[in-house]
Amino acid sequence: MDVQVLIAGAGPTGLTLAIDLVRRGVTVRIVDKAATHFVGSRGKGLQPRTQEVLFDLGVLDDVLAAGRPYPLLRVHTAEGATDRSMGEPGEAGEAEPWMLGQGELEAILRAKLAEHGVRVELGTELTDFTQDAGGVTAVVDGERVRAAYLVGADGGHSFVRKHLGVGFVGQPVEAVRMIIADVTSRGLDRDRWHIWPQAQPAMIGMCPLPGGEDRFQLMAGIVEDAPELTEATLRALLHERTGRTDITLTDPTWTSVYRANMRMVDSYQVGRVLLAGDAAHVHPPTGGQGLNTGVQDAYNLGWKLAAVLTGAPEELLETYEEERLPIAAGVLSLSSALLTKHARGEEDSMRRGKETQQLNLSYRGRSLAKGEHGGDRVPDLPTSSGSLFELLRGPHFTLLALGKTHPDLPVPTHALPELREHYGCDYVLVRPDGYVGVSTNNPQDLSTYLYTL
The missing domain is CATH 3.50.50.60 (FAD/NAD(P)-binding domain)
Structure with a gap:
């Protein structure tokens, strides 16, 4: 081999x-x-x-x-510009x-x-x-x-x-096609993702990119065949759809015509x-x-x-x-x-x-999920030893012993009785990809699971 x-x-x-x-x-x-x-x-x-x-x-x-974090949206319409958040605040400890x-x-x-x-x-x-x-x-x-x-x-x-x-x-979605380009642009605030949803013939947006001053990603819907994606045509498109000739556009380094699939x-x-x-x-x-x-x-x-x-x-x-x-x-x-x-x-x-x-995706009901919490993602719960993710980190199974005793298994084991209230059992065996394999009160379930893999 x-x-x-x-x-x-x-x-x-x-x-x-x-x-x-x-x-x-x-x-x-x-x-x-x-x-x-x-x-x-x-x-x-x-x-x-x-x-x-x-x-x-x-x-x-x-x-x-x-x-960088995602910026607020700044939505530009004929009535003016308004700022909106794209998402909801995360739970404590979540990215x-x-x-x-x-x-x-x-x-x-x-x-x-x-x-x-x-x-x-x-x-x-x-x-x-x-x-x-x-x-x-x-x-x-x-x-x-x-x-x-x-x-x-x-x-x-x-x-x-x-x-x-x-x-x-x-199938492809013929109705949704878009020009995307990484460009240098001045004239727009870099702390906002700028969107003109009512632009004609289709929307246009400018999203500030991390890692470089004045770099933006241009996104523009298209309803006909895409033009040749030169600096001049991209600049003209931006000016026509936004009505803002004060916004500069130069140095396109990556361009693409995207069709949704x-x-x-x-x-x-x-x-x-x-x-x-x-x-x-x-x-x-x-x-x-x-x-x-x-x-x-x-x-x-x-x-x-x-x-x-x-x-x-x-x-x-x-x-x-x-x-x-x-x-x-x-x-x-x-x-x-x-x-x-x-x-x-x-x-x-x-x-x-x-x-x-994608934090709530689960493998519950699948063949590797055993017990009440089997198949669930393990969150970064606070523990007496610090971050739970630090304890789980690495290419191995991990046993969380939440009761008073724990079996001797060939995997890293951490006694964390403070998590028993969260899981309601004595043992949680965590897979290498951070999902619960077994949650149980019976240590034999752990051995059976590990030795049949």
């Missing part, structure tokens, strides 16, 4: 998976057919649950330093959505991966693969590579998905080949769900792949699809509902709440 896991695609999903695997001692190759790293503000919203994942991977401080462009996030993740001795292989294309009972034989730039597993994290146009023949159900696979796994991120589901940008769902796909898959590679039953991998496919379907439904509001021009179409933060 040349490598244990071959990952096709080095976006946030592939990079998250690679980091999670290598810190568990799994050998990884991660390839991307792109000749250069992506630089741009696409996927700029990091939800609180994703920030928890990034904390565990050891990159959250860098992400927070490079990004707020954070703004950082995908290109900058990827750079941070690549740097962390490099600390583990693994680098992204750019300009390296997966062109074929076959599989058998023992592994996957892939062709990468003409080289034959033998891997135990292949993961397709190669985006909405995924070669891996197409080669597998997996269904990709859904709503699609997802009917299977996350075929044998030893698995799909994750946009290769498995593509979302409208409304609600900032796509990138975040992909990162959490990877976080769910990483510990399971590593466990199987070190002797756990292969059936454990079946729980990846069991848990993540319903989540993707639910998140896609949410994104679609928000898109409908946006298309109708509803006043609250930009407002976000708990449903978009």
Whole structure:
């Protein structure tokens, strides 16, 4: 075997998976057919649950330093400008959505991966693969590579998905197309996200980006074919739709014409080949769900792949699809509902709440969820030892002993009787991805759970 896991695609999903695997001692190759790293503000919203994942991977401080909180919206209409909040205040101890462009996030993740001795292989294309009972034989730039597993994290146009023949159900939303561009602009306050919802023939917005003075992301709906995206045409579009010739626009560094899509696979796994991120589901940008769902796909898959590679039953991998496919379907439904509001021009179409933060997503009722709290995300509850997340951090199961005694198990154990009121039981076994595996009063349930994985 040349490598244990071959990952096709080095976006946030592939990079998250690679980091999670290598810190568990799994050998990884991660390839991307792109000749250069992506630089741009696409996927700029990091939800609180994703920030928890990034904390565990050891990159959250860098992400927070490079990004910024979401600003208030400033809505410009014929009647004047009004300021609005996009979201509701978070609960105590919970993060707020954070703004950082995908290109900058990827750079941070690549740097962390490099600390583990693994680098992204750019300009390296997966062109074929076959599989058998023992592994996957892939062709990468003409080289034959033998891997135990292949993961397709190669985006909405995924070669891996197409080669597998997996269904990709859904449709493009022809009515929603948008120009997006990263530009330098002066004349607008940088502490507000400026929106002209009534602009003709379609809305336009300017969102201040972190990390650079006078950098904004321009967003403009289009109803006809997109013009050539030059500096001059973007400037003219901005001036025409806002009526503000005092706003400058120069130096477009990344431009894109976006057409909303709503699609997802009917299977996350075929044998030893698995799909994750946009290769498995593509979302409208409304609600900032796509990138975040992909990162959490990877976080769910990483510990399971590593466990199987070190002797756990292969059936454990079946729980990846069991848990993540319903989540993707639910998140896609949410994104679609928000898109409908946006298309109708509803006043609250930009407002976000708990449903978009992904903190309440649960695996309750799935085969790995045991007990009253099985499948629930573990919040960062205050403890006598400080942050609970600090105690959970790392690629392992953790036992929270909430009663007077605890069994001797081969996992880190923390006696935290102060949490018994919250959980109402003696033991909570937390999975490596921060969800409750078992909540119980019977220590035998813990041993049974661990030794059957």
